[in-house]
Amino acid sequence: MKAIICERYGPPEQLQLLDVPAPVPQKGQVLVRVCATSVNDQDWSMVNGTPRIYRLIFGLFRPRHPVPGIELSGVVEALGPGVSRWRLGDKVYGDVSNGGMGTYADFVVAPEPELRRIPDGLSFVQAAALPHALELAHQALIGIGKLKEGERVLLNGAGGGVGTFALQLAKQQGCTVWGVDTGDKLKAMSALGFDHVIDYTQQDFTQLGERFDLVVDMKTKRSPRELLRALVPNGRYVTVGGDPGRLIALLFARLLGRRNLHIVALKSNQNLDSLASLISNGTLKPVIDGPYTLEDAPRLVRYFGEGRHTGKVVMVVGGTK
Numbered sequence: 001m002k003a004i005i006c007e008r009y010g011p012p013e014q015l016q017l018l019d020v021p022a023p024v025p026q027k028g029q030v031l032v033r034v035c036a037t038s039v040n041d042q043d044w045s046m047v048n049g050t051p052r053i054y055r056l057i058f059g060l061f062r063p064r065h066p067v068p069g070i071e072l073s074g075v076v077e078a079l080g081p082g083v084s085r086w087r088l089g090d091k092v093y094g095d096v097s098n099g100g101m102g103t104y105a106d107f108v109v110a111p112e113p114e115l116r117r118i119p120d121g122l123s124f125v126q127a128a129a130l131p132h133a134l135e136l137a138h139q140a141l142i143g144i145g146k147l148k149e150g151e152r153v154l155l156n157g158a159g160g161g162v163g164t165f166a167l168q169l170a171k172q173q174g175c176t177v178w179g180v181d182t183g184d185k186l187k188a189m190s191a192l193g194f195d196h197v198i199d200y201t202q203q204d205f206t207q208l209g210e211r212f213d214l215v216v217d218m219k220t221k222r223s224p225r226e227l228l229r230a231l232v233p234n235g236r237y238v239t240v241g242g243d244p245g246r247l248i249a250l251l252f253a254r255l256l257g258r259r260n261l262h263i264v265a266l267k268s269n270q271n272l273d274s275l276a277s278l279i280s281n282g283t284l285k286p287v288i289d290g291p292y293t294l295e296d297a298p299r300l301v302r303y304f305g306e307g308r309h310t311g312k313v314v315m316v317v318g319g320t321k
């Protein structure tokens with residue numbers, strides 16, 4: 001099969017499309033023919049080996065698993081022993097990061113419970129854009145953030161995958177939504193329905209003089225004290241990721257009693273089945289940058305890492321749209 005291979009940590013230009021043996025499904029695993037995959041923060045970190053502390057997970061000296069990619073849509077091609085939920089030919093999608101990486105390839109093996117049936121009416125390209133970012137957005141806003149109707153919500157790092165889903169979830173509840181990002185994304189964000197957009201290179205959202213009921217942060221870069229300044233008295237702050245040092249400071253602040261500061265620990269694919277009808281009827285729509293092809297992966301990983309994308313960067317694999 002064809003796969004994108006990352007032999008060592010470094011710039012994405014070192015990624016190569018090579019012929020490698022297809023994986024064989026073991027007990028409880030499903031072999032999926034990948035039709036589309038998407039670029040995520042984890043791929044950028046895995047290819048670059050940064051922040052360096054992540055090498056404890058990806059491999060100390062080189063990536064332990066050389067094929068990047070955690071998100072897929074595709075077709076069940078073979079079943080390992082003991083698999084009961086899936087049949088050959090089923091159309092599936094999912095965030096398979098719990099079972100490793102490897103979706104930048106014609107085939108990948110995934111643990112049976114990490115896959116979900118593609119909702120009716122959804123293309124492979126759309127399905128590949130959903131699992132990771134929609135789950136992060138849902139768990140941050142609804143699960144932990146306890147979003148309520150009509151609240152004032154600020155999304156920091158709002159132009160990417162998580163932010164564009166978070167906007168849709170907040171708008172469903174009639175909230176007023178501020179979005180913080182930079183560059184060309186700001187225009188695209190206004191078109192998508194953000195009520196206010198802020199350029200983080202020009203303005204610090206913690207110094208706006210506005211107070212929010214809920215702040216969801218995709219890129220935590222500020223101290224707990226600064227973040228608390230942006231909240232109304234009973235406001236909640238929820239981060240999905242950011243600078244490791246800042247996240248540790250948040251954990252300490254929480255331990256010291258700031259119980260309205262939260263960090264999401266993603267539970268992959270948890271709500272996808274219950275959101276299927278909203279996905280099928282178009283209430284929740286992925287914002288897709290692309291689709292591109294797998295051959296483009298080196299350029300796209302850089303494009304993503306430099307934050308030039310809007311929404312989800314999707315690649316088709318093996319020519320399926």
Ligand SMILES: NC(=O)c1ccc[n+]([C@@H]2O[C@H](COP(=O)([O-])OP(=O)(O)OC[C@H]3O[C@@H](n4cnc5c(N)ncnc54)[C@H](OP(=O)(O)O)[C@@H]3O)[C@@H](O)[C@H]2O)c1
Nearest residue numbers: 041157160161162200218219240241242264265266306307
């Ligand atoms: N909690 C968990 O379990 C878990 C699991 C997986 C991933 N994650 C995290 O979830 C996040 C993924 O979000 P995503 O997929 O939406 O990423 P994304 O598509 O890269 O979007 C993030 C956006 O934030 C912008 N940004 C960068 N620095 C910023 C700053 N200082 N202020 C405001 N905006 C800034 C980026 O733009 P520029 O680059 O142009 O600045 C980009 O547009 C990552 O932080 C990842 O580490 C969390």
